[in-house]
Amino acid sequence: MLNEQPAVDGIEKIAKETPDLTEENVQKLIELFPDVATEVRDPVTGEVVKGVNPEALLDRIGKTAGGGYPVARERYQFTWPGKRAAKAEARTPIAKTLRPVQQRSKNWDETKNLYIEGDNLDALKILRETYAGKIKMIYIDPPYNTGHDFIYKDDFAKTVDADKAESGDYDEDGGRLVANPESNGRFHSDWCSMMYSRLLLAKDLLTSDGVIFISIDDNESAGLRFICDEVFGSLCFVGDVSWQRTYSPRNDSQGLVNEVEHIIVYSKNPGWQPKTLSRTAQMDAKYKNPDKDYIEWTSSDPFAPNAVTHQGMVYAVQHPFTGAMIYPTNGRCWSFEQPQMLQYMNGWCEYELKDIDDAEQRAKVCGIASSEVRAGVKALVLIKPLDVSKAEAQVVYDRGHWPRFYFTRGGQGGIRRKTYLDSVGGKLPTNLWPYSEVGHTDEAKKEIKALFDGQPPFDTPKPVRLITRMLNIATDKDSLILDFFSGSSTTAHAVIAKNADDHGARRFILVQLPERTSGDYTDICEVGEDRIRRAGEKIRSNIETTNQQPNLDGKQQAVPDIGFRVLRIESSNYKDVRLTPDQFTQDDLDASIENERPGRTPLDLLFEALPSFQLEYSSSIATLTGEPFDGYTVFSVNDGQLLACFDANIPESLVRAMANHDPRPSYVVVAEKSLPNSAARTNFEEIFKQAANAIDGATKIRII
Known part of the structure; x- marks a missing residue:
């Protein structure tokens, strides 16, 4: 949630910037170790604030990464010039917001999808307030490091001269210490810094069972693994997927032909397991049905491992055709316990459990001394004489539909187990x-x-089937998917197509920097947005055509969500009022109640307020009409969960209408200019208190 400012006459005030993560971390450390708290003077504001005494913290922990030796001791790590600044950049708050761009959106009122125009570092900081722990899958295809400057110019990006001084690629006289310093130093450092800060924020967005897929080439795959090990933890490494990106490798390439690209996969927590894929016809081809059973099956090993730890499953089974005693192979046991196995064998003829004094043979199977084998484990033996049992078993064999455990070579061979096709999964x-x-x-x-x-x-899109593979193994039908290097919007295309295929309700959030492009489009965002429109309309058209075909038995396929809300990252809707007293003029004080930037709309103000209430940017938004709302803009979010009005000098009648709205709002937010003085704010609060006494539940009131 956005960090809250001091109350204004008892009403909480919404902050105008994202949280200071450094402050959050300080508070967490102090909660764990109260004795490390100290006070320091902020070098910018001059205020005395709480901090952490690093020496006290080290003493409290008792051991450092250096194992108690000086901090400068060498240790295993991955670092580069600018790493510390990149980490600080991820924590630094920003005074920015997401402004709705309805004219570039599609199905604004109905859609749950988002397309964000702007720098993804800012986007991740803003999204973190509302979507932390909600993203099931992230896919990114970041710009590959080709030894050239890339467009993501963060504050930590360094000039060549600064990099020379910091990286050690040059000596004091400016002479080269490494070959090709442009590729070995600055560009690697800038790329790592760019990815590091973004991945730190991205991790916070993932659900506890979430996963991230990152496309990368050979240039930075090793460095990316190190970064991800640090951000997500090495135990959360899922795999390095080799995607066969081309079916016709070029013969004019130098060295090894580049036929695959990497897709690095990490999970939010250790132990993540992918969903299985659909079975292929080739996989199913080995399943047959020679005995006319209820479904196809294949022959499997009847035994399981770990005999010594499962001695109750090490026993003899008498062969119904030959009378021989069958034991598991050495070191293995039967795959089922005796009661279940007895039921299966009774499908051939009558069996019973009987002690045959075979401790020595069972011990041999287990690989232990006969004195150590479990006592009292009985064998499955024939009740009737062998010739009678054999005749009964032959009838079953000739009839078909054999029991789960069957015998090869017309009944005269060894024992095997059926594995049915419907039990093996994907x-x-x-x-x-x-x-x-x-x-x-x-x-x-x-x-x-x-x-x-x-x-x-667009020159370098990814195939829809590639993203679909990720959706298949990592998402549920209602999952939220994020792509913050969205390019041509392949991810959105794949999500819509997947929803159409399995009737899902997956949602996407795409983020793209509006890079300039050639041709008929101004920037990449226009390309991505137009692709979503075109892909969605094509999918809708295909579904409607299919639904018109005869013999569908009334089974009409629903059109998935093919819309998206466009939001643009811009400066806060409010002027910067974070000034020290000596910086205020009388004009500033007089204008502080009118703190909105020129040209901002009530809908803009609403979207800046949503994160404070943990309401998603895809929330339903309606404008209340009729008396007493006529003449005022009052928003109802999620059918009255939040009511918002940013008009100036709102009358008491409007306040009472909001307080008594049905359903009762959980939250109400107004602008400072809506309640221009203390008397108006006190009256506002009192009206809501009275409504709370009349209607069960209290409304949280905020001012922005």
Whole structure:
């Protein structure tokens, strides 16, 4: 939640910037170790604030990464010039907001999808307030480090001269100490810093069972692994997927031909397991039904491992055709316990449990001395004479539909176990994704070319099938998916297509910096937004065409959410009033109640307030009409969960209408200019208190 400011006449005031994560961390440390708290003077404001005494903290912990030796002791780590600044950049608060851009959106009122225009570092900081712990899957395809400057210019990006001084690539006289310092130093450092700060924030957004997929090439794959190990933890490393990106490698390449790209996968917590994939016809081909059972099956090993720890499952089973005693192979046991096994064998003829004094044989199977084997484990033996039992078993064999454990070679061979097709589940995903299964770069270019009438506006898209593979193994039907390097919006295309395929309600949040582009589009954001429109309309058209076909038995496929709200990152809707007393003029004091920036709309103000109430930017928004709302703009968010009005000097009649609204609002937010003086604010509070006594539950009131 946004950090709250001091109350104004008892009404809490909403902050105008994202939280200071450094302050959050300080508070957490002090809560754990109260004795490390100290007071320091803020070098900017001059105020005395709480801090952490580093020496006291080290003494409290009792051991450092250096094992008690001086901090400068060498240790295993991955670092680069600018790393500390990148970490600080992730914690630094910003006074920015998301402004709605309705004219570039599609299905504004109904959609739950978001498209954010702006720097993704800012976007992640803003999204963290509302979406922390809510994102099931993140996919990013960041710019690869090709030895050139890239467009994400954060505060920690350094000049060449600064990098020379810090990195040690040059001596005191300016001479080179390493070959090709442009690629070995500055660009690697800038790329690592750019990714590090963003991944620190991205981790906070993932659900406890969330996962992130990161596309990367060979240049930075090793460094990315180190960064992710630090951010997510090495135990959360899921795999390094090799995507076969091309089906026709170039023969003019130098050295090894680049046929695959990496997809680095990390989970929020250790132990993440992917969902299985659909089975293929080739996988199912080995399942047969020679005995006319209820479903196809394949022959499996009847034994399981760990005999010595499962001695109750080490016993003899008498063969119904030959009379021989069958034991598990050495070191193994039966895959079922005796009661279940007895039921299966009774499907051939009558069996009973009987002590046959076979401790020595069972001990041999377990690999232990006969004195150590479990006593009292009986065998499954025939009740009737062998010739009678054999005749009964032969009838079963000739009839078909054999029991779960059956005998090979017409009943005269060894014992095997049936594994039924409906019990094996799907295909486990591997770390090799061939183009035949997930597409290749040429397929991706053809996809976007077809959407844009043969004139593709984007050169390096990813294939929809590649993102679909990730959705298949990492999401549920109602999952929220984030892509904060969204490019041509392949992720949105894949989410809509997947929802159409399995009737899902997945939602996406895309973030893209509006980089300039050539052709008919001004920037990449226009390309991405137009692709979502075109892909969504194509999917809708295909569904409607299918629904019109005869013989569907009334089964109409629903059109998924093909819309999106466009939001743009801009400065706060409010002027910067974070001034020290000596910086205020009388004009500033007189104008402080009118703190909105020119040109900002009530809807803009509402969107800046939403994070304070943990309300998502996709929340439903309606404008209340009729008496006494006529002439005022009063928003109802999520059917009255939040009521908001930012008009000046709102009358008492409007306040009473908001206080008594049905359903009763959980939150109400107004602007400072709505209640211009202490008397108005006191009256505002009193009206809501009276309503709370009349109607069960109290409304939280905020002022922005």
